[in-house]
Amino acid sequence: MRQVKTLGLLGTGVIGGGWAARALHFGIDVIAADLKPEMEAWIRGAVANAEPALARLTSAPLPPKGKLSFTTDLNAMAAKVDFIQENIPEQLPLKQRVLAEVSRHAPADVVIASSTSGLMPSDLQKDMLAPERLIVGHPFNPVYLLPLVELVGGARTSPQAIEAAKRFYTYIGMHALKVRKEIPGHLTDRLQEALWREILHMVNDGVATTGELDESIIYGPGLRWAAMGTNQIYHLAGGEPGMRHMLHQFGPCLKWPWTKLEAPELTEQLIDRMVDGTAAQAAGRSIRELERLRDDYLVAIQQVLRQFDIGAGGTLKALETRLFNDAAAKAAARSAASDAPLRLVETAVRPEWIDYNGHMTDSRYFQVFGDAVDVLLRRLGIDEAYRAAGQSPYTAETHVSYLGEVGQNESIYVTTQVLDVDAKRFRLFHRLHRSRDDVVAATAEQMWLHVDTRAGKTVPMPGKVLAALAALAALHAGLPRPAEAGRGISMQRD
């Protein structure tokens, strides 16, 4: 199966537009195909609409954005792309017909994924050529912000197609959840459907308004669900004995008329599966530990989920690690044996980085220079494992000079020169350039100390790190000494 550089979209409505925005943002070209020519303007609008939110998702270094093109010729699209995501209306005969047709124009190593909310892949692949590359890749609206995608194979789907789809979806920042068995509605829509049916009953019976029912979710369970599913939450609800006690205590309620949906018999086998499943999810953590974790994310949900490496925050963190690693590898390849300053970060000035004068605000310069150092450290082998082992470089001093202006959405990049190195310290000099004219808009000089984080004192760097830094300093020794290096702040008087 192919490495995906170009994504083909079949159907460019709500879901097609969401796929386009996500893929383009992470550097994938997109060829969007829809029968209606007017969908071109629609999908371009949808992508533009998604951009401000996407821009805030991560400040890790991104590859250049992908390019979007549009066609009404579905077969021409199929012949040019590395992966096809189908998003046409949820009608089985229509999907079967279009997938069969497109499969005759897409090379056999191109995965064809359907966004279907509930149709079975075995039915979809029925008339296709090379049906083994058909999978269901069911996303959630808005596709550009929600990481979940359910991956379902049909009777004839190959494991290679599933793995290739998983790789691609992960690359564009998603959480690919493999569904073991194809069933109508997959997993998530079955759960959503159960809630939905009950909502309809209650509205129909005049028990509550839709607003009251939404309140019953958004002020309570909805907050918990962002990072722990119902099973893990109920495991906590059982107190120290966890799920077993929970089932014992609340099991009888399953026979009470709390819902119009019929619950399954609570057999010994089901109890064991529930207890074992939640114990595995807890992964050795006690109820107390999980409670602390749960309370923490309830206080500072969404943005903070990333710090706990849980739920969608874990997906974002993994994405950022990949983006920083890619940037480090790119920088290493570009500057291997070159004596030019290292070009470590390329990014664009996000709307929320702008101050009241319309320019990038002070603290964002620190952030961008920090991102450059992050890439440099990864290149030196200083990563999470290194820090977890108890050592890390700390900034001792930073001196920023603001020389030019950068405005909203402007492309910028940072170059870094290693000025000096000794056993415990290194001194860096960064320049922040505007991409359009290479003008240096700011410089930063930094002193870094290598610290034993547990002892809280400076210690010599390991030989390998020191040697890599010294090699860079030697390469950069021939460069002109930056005029701003070593400068203090003064006010000249006449």
Ligand SMILES: NC(=O)c1ccc[n+]([C@@H]2O[C@H](COP(=O)([O-])OP(=O)(O)OC[C@H]3O[C@@H](n4cnc5c(N)ncnc54)[C@H](O)[C@@H]3O)[C@@H](O)[C@H]2O)c1
């Ligand atoms: N909307 C959601 O929340 C959601 C979520 C997950 C999955 N899905 C699934 O995604 C798919 C698309 O849903 P949507 O909400 O984007 O629908 P939509 O109606 O917004 O878009 C469908 C698009 O397909 C185009 N189309 C119709 N027939 C076509 C054909 N033969 N060839 C090419 N294009 C054709 C239409 O012009 C339209 O632009 C469905 O299978 C749906 O179940 C929807």
